[in-house]
Amino acid sequence: MAYADSVGLARLRLDMQLSTVDLWRQIWSQRNLLKAIQRIEKNNGAPGVDGMKASELRSWFHRHWPETQALLDAGHYKPRPVRLVTIPSRAAEREILACQLLSTV
Numbered sequence: 001m002a003y004a005d006s007v008g009l010a011r012l013r014l015d016m017q018l019s020t021v022d023l024w025r026q027i028w029s030q031r032n033l034l035k036a037i038q039r040i041e042k043n044n045g046a047p048g049v050d051g052m053k054a055s056e057l058r059s060w061f062h063r064h065w066p067e068t069q070a071l072l073d074a075g076h077y078k079p080r081p082v083r084l085v086t087i088p089s090r091a092a093e094r095e096i097l098a099c100q101l102l103s104t105v
Contacts, residue, residue, distance in 0.1 A: 028069065037061065045099065046085055 026032060037057055044054050052060065071077040082098040089095035
């Protein structure tokens with residue numbers, strides 16, 4: 001019975017790893033990134049602490065995405081600090097958003 005349990009556990013671990021890889025691919029897929037860029041451009045969000053405007057985002061991705069993707073895949077990407085922005089909200093008086101910086105340097 002212990003053998004069956006260990007085989008079941010190994011299969012579960014493999015399924016979880018495959019699910020994680022699949023989720024990773026979905027998150028960073030070209031389709032998903034394009035959709036995110038389009039939403040940011042449409043919302044014309046405020047620049048981050050690095051000063052990058054929403055209108056500059058698409059060209060940033062064209063120039064820096066291969067390097068950033070390689071860092072992400074290798075597990076070496078180090079996210080930069082976020083910029084906290086307070087906006088009006090229907091549910092509360094104010095809502096705090098965390099705006100992630102994109103530059104890797």
